[in-house]
Amino acid sequence: MSVSRREFLSASWDQSIAFSFLGRAIAYSTVPLAAAQTFCSQPAEAASTAPSLKYIQPLHVPILVAFAKVSMGLDDQDLTEQNKTVFIANCDQLMGQAPESVRADLILLFNLLQFPMSRWMMGVSDNWDRANPKDITALITNWNYGGIKILRYGYQSLLSLLQVSWYYVPVAIAGTGYPGPPESIRPYLDFNGENSP
């Protein structure tokens, strides 16, 4: 079965309840953000308690970190508090630049994932900061290959967000061996060092 975002609402409910619930919620996010927030019961922007983050709530952070570790092969040594702070701030900034509908999709996804019941129904039994990487890998596999394209869309959108946000972090850039701009141009740049390890 292959169900696109356009076709999802008319799709049959032959997938697991959790995936269908998540997929349907994301599909609903094509309505304006305000309505989507009502559906999710926790207005994302209003509920944010971190003054420096506009879209990502504190409860979202362990979700992003858990997915980042599994998807990009990161560990606690990579994600020190300092690096994590920069990484999450990059995610938040990138979400601010995304189209409103894409941002709403991601916020809905985070809000749903933060609910213990929906997390449990998706096969992740522990809290996100203690979740077994195998559970998350299984969840991602199901999203990508379970046949519901909206779930694949959800994960791939999340993945792009995580990848770009991580490879904006100086320590991640350093890991690639990228040396920054050539020496010949450096004296002329308003150069803050961020793109150099």
Place this chain on the structure above:
Amino acid sequence: MKLPDPYKDEAAKSWNIYDASRFTEDRYFEADVVIVGTGSGGGTAAEVLSRAGKKVILVEEGSLKTSTDFNLNEKEAYSTLYQDGMTRLSLDGGISILQGRTVGGGTVVNWTSSFRTPEPTLNHWNSRLRIKDHTVESMRPWFEMLEKRLEIATWTSPNTNNQTLLKGAEKLGIRADLIPRNVKGCWNLGYCGLGCPTNAKQSMLVSTIPSALKSGATLIHNLQVNHLRSNGHSVESVEAYGRSERRPQVRIKAKIVILSAGAIGTPGILLRSTSIPNPYGTAGRRTFLHPTLFTFGRMPDEVNGFHGAPQSAYSDHYQWQDVADGPIGFKIEATPMHPAFASVIIRGFGLEHRQRLNDLKYTAGFLALLRDGFHPDSPGGRVQLRPDGSPVVDYPINGYLLEGAKRAVLKMAEILFAAGAKSVHVGHFQTGDYSSWSEAQKGINQLAFEPLILRVGSAHVMGGSAMGPDPRDSVVDETGRHHHIDNLYVMDGSLFPTSVGANPQLSIFALTAKLSHQIIGDGKIYLDLPNVSTNH
């Protein structure tokens, strides 16, 4: 130490430049011509019409960033110079779309490849789509002029990444060649996609727009056009707002309105303009993207694909076979390899993905542009409006495209192995690291070629406001004039009735130069050309 920046020169102090995000009250402007968009189409038209004596207002939704702002930082460049911070997607997320959003548009961030519209494309438009005015012969002088105007010449110092493409192609007996680029005194840095800090790239930002400003044009940036107000026969005003929290309203009246907002933006404005007739629903239809695939080779020596002119070699070997009736063709080129950009186009999961990024210095990266829009099974996409009024392209990736995608990925892998790659991985979520050509063939043929797990990108948006003789399948006529509105023109990549089949900037430069001269209609040439006769 400072490099020259034309916008910081003394002469620039007399230029009429407004930042609409700073307007504290609603504003009203009048002009002979208002041009919405400052990219390859709008920038070219602005120079021609200003130098011909027209009072021109240039409108740009992005902000004015100039060479002193370009610090070659990926995060800063993608955040400030691209649509949606480089997060723009097709409706179902299947295609990532790179589009500039800054004064100068895509020309500020493209990789400088400057191809004439391929002859098979112009011939297809002529024979199949009844485009009679823009033939190989009639376009030739316009290509020649724009090549002079924008210093376009074949680049002869390809970096290692591009040399890899040439080497592999030569080993296999595949035709490949060097790319003409629009640069003057290029430092060969490799950061064309992040804004050129030396102003070597002859983008609209440093060529035609300063020329238009010197001729008295007005530039208003950070100004978002919402819609056009029309009486059903002509546009009465352009309705816009400043991109600030206050959203100051701006009304512009002009005798002529030119839409050059790109092939998503222009149809978006037409669709939001409910008083503009659209009886056949053609606005936004047949939008093309050159859907783009990626393949990477782990080379034995350093490639450093982040340094040196990013795109200077290509192969059209598989591009023009059975133009209209056969399988889709593709053009192979190299891609820049800066870390954040590479992290998205390089695929894989967990430690595999990390290892591929750790190998960045040794990785050669190729891309293949699919030539969409020529075959009946390649109808392109459709620009539509989201509930908030923003435009988005719905572009289903069908089996015809996916068949071409697989062929393109296989060919790129073969070229990489021929060039000496130790292993190859492709832009697919399930890719392995294939250590031989035979292993790659087997592995790639087993991959599920499906949207989203196959990375598909696009940096070229075309069509959606196509030119043509028949209002039932086009939006404007061959002069660029709207079929139903006398004073409304389209001058950007959205004019094209198919994809171009090559990086499109020179196609847009030349066609819009020709069309804007037709508006003046006195037979003189108004491009800022060295030593050229004023009569053509």
